[in-house]
Amino acid sequence: MADGTGIAGQWERLAAWFRSSGQPAADSTTPSRSFPSMDERGPWGRGGSYPVASENGDYLMLTPRDKNVPSVMIPNTVGAKGFEVGPAYDIVHQDHTYQAKLDTDIPFDQNAALIGATIAKHPVPELPWSPPEQPASDTGTRNDALYGDYVKSFTVASPDPSKYTDMTVNYTVSGEHRLDEGYVIRYGEKQPDGTTSLISYGEGNALVQHPLSPAHLVNSPLWNTSHRTIRDDVKAQMSPTTP
Numbered sequence: 001m002a003d004g005t006g007i008a009g010q011w012e013r014l015a016a017w018f019r020s021s022g023q024p025a026a027d028s029t030t031p032s033r034s035f036p037s038m039d040e041r042g043p044w045g046r047g048g049s050y051p052v053a054s055e056n057g058d059y060l061m062l063t064p065r066d067k068n069v070p071s072v073m074i075p076n077t078v079g080a081k082g083f084e085v086g087p088a089y090d091i092v093h094q095d096h097t098y099q100a101k102l103d104t105d106i107p108f109d110q111n112a113a114l115i116g117a118t119i120a121k122h123p124v125p126e127l128p129w130s131p132p133e134q135p136a137s138d139t140g141t142r143n144d145a146l147y148g149d150y151v152k153s154f155t156v157a158s159p160d161p162s163k164y165t166d167m168t169v170n171y172t173v174s175g176e177h178r179l180d181e182g183y184v185i186r187y188g189e190k191q192p193d194g195t196t197s198l199i200s201y202g203e204g205n206a207l208v209q210h211p212l213s214p215a216h217l218v219n220s221p222l223w224n225t226s227h228r229t230i231r232d233d234v235k236a237q238m239s240p241t242t243p
Helices: 006-021 108-121 216-238
Strands: 045-056 057-062 070-076 083-084 096-107 141-144 150-156 167-172 183-191 193-202
Touching: 045 193, 070 150, 070 167, 083 193, 096 108, 096 216, 108 167, 108 183, 108 193, 108 216, 193 216
Parallel strands: none
Antiparallel strands: 045 057, 045 083, 057 070, 096 193, 141 150, 150 167, 167 183, 183 193
């Protein structure tokens, strides 16, 4: 029906709501959307990147849809406007999330600082013919993440040193990455047995990584290859007396 009733009308209203609710902020001076609370996050909730202005400059608050991934804040030196990731059932948008995880036998408590520093040392996957990766930094280090697709790699202090290492965040540089906008948060997490899992969690709004696209299937293998590099580097640096 054309009068807004019936299944067709309901679908159009739903699609219009998805389109309007997923628009990025107009500028980075004031957030146009509220940050998702813990109750609004999760598979049926929302997440994303939200611009925040302060007397110290413009920042981005990254509030992952996955409740198990900590929120972090980085300086907005990438020209980002922000984006919102909608619920998992939202296939109208190209919003996407993914996670790669590698379990290791590295004890967390004795090596958390080393693990965090090593993740920062290897912020992006090392690919053949790509320039050497540069360590992440507080203000963001420019890196070629995918053959001419640029990110800035940021270091962020652990939100909970008893559970997480310091974090590394890769955020797409506006106009210089085919997956703009998007980010990947990378960190080590303490497991119940005291060992460490290496995690890379990504969100974005690039059409090529639409949830129904096979392109996003390469994410886990790509990031886990980097995780193995980090694991091996950490083990090579561990003290012989460290368990």
